[in-house]
Amino acid sequence: MSQPTSSSPLSQDELKTLVGQAALKYVIPGEVVGVGTGSTVNKFIDALATMKDQIKGAVSSSVASSERLQALGIQVFEAADVDRLSVYIDGADEIDPHGNMVKGGGAALTREKIVAAQSKMFVCIADQSKLVDVLGAFPLPVEVIPMATARVIRQFGAIGGSATLRMKDGQALVTDNGQHIVDVTGLKISDPLQFENEVSQWPGVVTVGVFAHQKAQVCLLGTTTGVKTLTF
Numbered sequence: 001m002s003q004p005t006s007s008s009p010l011s012q013d014e015l016k017t018l019v020g021q022a023a024l025k026y027v028i029p030g031e032v033v034g035v036g037t038g039s040t041v042n043k044f045i046d047a048l049a050t051m052k053d054q055i056k057g058a059v060s061s062s063v064a065s066s067e068r069l070q071a072l073g074i075q076v077f078e079a080a081d082v083d084r085l086s087v088y089i090d091g092a093d094e095i096d097p098h099g100n101m102v103k104g105g106g107a108a109l110t111r112e113k114i115v116a117a118q119s120k121m122f123v124c125i126a127d128q129s130k131l132v133d134v135l136g137a138f139p140l141p142v143e144v145i146p147m148a149t150a151r152v153i154r155q156f157g158a159i160g161g162s163a164t165l166r167m168k169d170g171q172a173l174v175t176d177n178g179q180h181i182v183d184v185t186g187l188k189i190s191d192p193l194q195f196e197n198e199v200s201q202w203p204g205v206v207t208v209g210v211f212a213h214q215k216a217q218v219c220l221l222g223t224t225t226g227v228k229t230l231t232f
């Protein structure tokens with residue numbers, strides 16, 4: 001476990017910086033690295049800039065991450081132009097003790113799943129608040145084709161959830177893929193693989209934010225005593 005340098009408790013932001021830096025050891029020199037989205041990944045991108053001359057570039061899961069990578073001089077490749085990636089590094093809204101995650105708080109879940117599926121290894125970087133026994137404490141993001149939004153909201157109601165359309169600036173949020181996000185509360189996802197399989201079949205669902213098929217192999221967890229490495 002790597003140790004924090006200060007004896008005072010680290011803030012959530014400092015924990016994110018710590019795990020972002022720790023993820024550098026999973027980056028393979030000479031290769032293209034898969035890069036996720038979010039405030040924790042932003043710390044990783046900043047750290048990655050220190051070794052930008054040692055990598056070919058990155059495949060990114062969002063417009064926001066691509067812009068940050070490019071601003072720091074890191075070349076961004078289209079996923080379709082790159083073969084298999086050795087590693088994908090991304091955050092999570094929740095991670096369970098088996099490496100299953102809920103993702104999509106930043107509305108980038110579809111591209112995140114695509115890049116994760118293209119990668120041999122998923123390294124999750126997260127602060128300790130993200131570790132849960134059972135998925136479902138954080139609202140579950142689901143990307144939906146707008147025509148199906150109302151029906152998908154009703155369908156979650158029928159299985160005991162409460163789903164709402166995610167808004168931004170008074171309008172329905174539109175993802176990088178031109179779709180809606182619904183956020184679902186009130187569910188305990190005790191069988192993430194089965195849940196992901198089932199909801200993925202609902203007409204109009206583009207991506208459900210449960211990552212069980214694309215679960216993490218490693219989680220670098222920022223704790224008050226340093227970075228803890230969990231392997232699954």
Ligand code: 5RP
Nearest residue numbers: 038039040091104105106108
């Ligand atoms: C974006 C994501 C993020 O990885 C997730 O929301 C965690 O973000 P943060 O690092 O800001 O807490 O899934 O769609």
